[in-house]
Amino acid sequence: DIQMTQSPSTLSASVGDRVTITCRASQSISSWLAWYQQKPGKAPKLLIYKASSLESGVPSRFSGSGSGTEFTLTISSLQPDDFATYYCQQYHTFLYNFGQGTKLEIK
Amino acid sequence: QVQLVESGGGVVQPGGSLRLSCAASGFTFSNYGMHWVRQAPGKGLEFVAFIRYDGSDKYYADSVKGRFTISRDNSRNTLYVQMDSLRVEDTAVYYCAKDRGVTVATQMADYWGQGTLVTVSS
Numbered sequence: 001d002i003q004m005t006q007s008p009s010t011l012s013a014s015v016g017d018r019v020t021i022t023c024r025a026s027q028s029i030s031s032w033l034a035w036y037q038q039k040p041g042k043a044p045k046l047l048i049y050k051a052s053s054l055e056s057g058v059p060s061r062f063s064g065s066g067s068g069t070e071f072t073l074t075i076s077s078l079q080p081d082d083f084a085t086y087y088c089q090q091y092h093t094f095l096y097n098f099g100q101g102t103k104l105e106i107k
Numbered sequence: 108q109v110q111l112v113e114s115g116g117g118v119v120q121p122g123g124s125l126r127l128s129c130a131a132s133g134f135t136f137s138n139y140g141m142h143w144v145r146q147a148p149g150k151g152l153e154f155v156a157f158i159r160y161d162g163s164d165k166y167y168a169d170s171v172k173g174r175f176t177i178s179r180d181n182s183r184n185t186l187y188v189q190m191d192s193l194r195v196e197d198t199a200v201y202y203c204a205k206d207r208g209v210t211v212a213t214q215m216a217d218y219w220g221q222g223t224l225v226t227v228s229s
Contacts, residue, residue: 034215036152043202043219044144044152055217087152091214094166098152 002026002090006099012107017078021102023071023088032092035064035073038101039084047086048073078104109133109218111203116223123193123227129186129203129220137161137181140206142216143188145199145225155201156188160210171197193227200224 003026013019023033031051036044046055048064051071061076075082083106088099115127129141143155156177157166165177176189186203201223204216 038152043204043221044216045219046207046215046217049207049213049215089152089215094157094212094214095168096154096214098154101151 002029002093002097004088004090004097004099006086006088006102008102009100010103010105012105013078014107015078015080019075019078019104021073021086021088021104023066023073023099025069025071025090025092028068029090029092031067032090033064033066033071034089034091035062036087036089036098037082037084038087044087109205111205111218111220113201113203113220113223116201116225118226118228119193120229121193121195121227124189124191125193125225127188127190127201127203127223127225131184131186131203131205134205134218136179136184138209140208140212141177141179141186142204142206143175143177143186144202144204144216144219145197146202146222147196147199150199153199157206157212157214158186159212160206190225193225195227198225198227 005024007022033051035048038044052064085101085103110132112130158177174192178187203220205218207213207215207217
């Protein structure tokens with residue numbers, strides 16, 4: 001099984017900050033990685049697919065990079081609406097799985 | 108617009124059964140694979156099951172294999188999961204989600220329902 005590990009688990013930041021969340025896979029997943037945003041009590045929302053492709057309608061302040069085993073999600077200038085929990089998901093294998101999540105909090 | 112509405116959640120005793128439904132609208136349901144993903148209270152997301160657009164293939168997480176059965180009725184635009192031999196650890200919000208790819212499974216979910224809570228407790 002491929003293990004997905006996100007860091008940090010919690011991140012405190014301010015509006016306007018640039019933040020980066022890291023996701024590491026236990027083995028190479030090429031670029032088969034997606035990022036989701038989830039707000040409390042709501043369903044996840046797809047942000048990024050194939051490691052760096054922005055889903056339609058997602059603001060351009062979100063970007064993704066990486067390949068192989070190390071990936072990052074960057075928010076260039078945090079907006080109030082961005083405080084949420086972020087999950088990476090590998091889909092290199094058909095039985096996909098998620099990282100444990102990174103909670104982005106207001107400092 | 109795409110809408111996915113889950114129903115069927117509730118409280119059930121360990122060893123019991125429950126069937127969840129997901130009514131889909133706003134897209135051609137028969138062209139898309141569909142997922143069930145769950146989230147235990149305060150925890151992360153967990154893949155449960157996937158079914159191809161035509162029902163030809165089904166995939167299950169090891170944690171539910173042999174106990175859960177995913178199915179779909181393309182004439183009714185509805186996705187199901189039959190959950191048998193339920194365990195306390197199956198307690199979670201269950202989301203249905205639409206696969207991003209048309210007829211080809213991408214294993215990414217671009218639209219999700221609001222979720223339905225299943226509580227397994229004696």
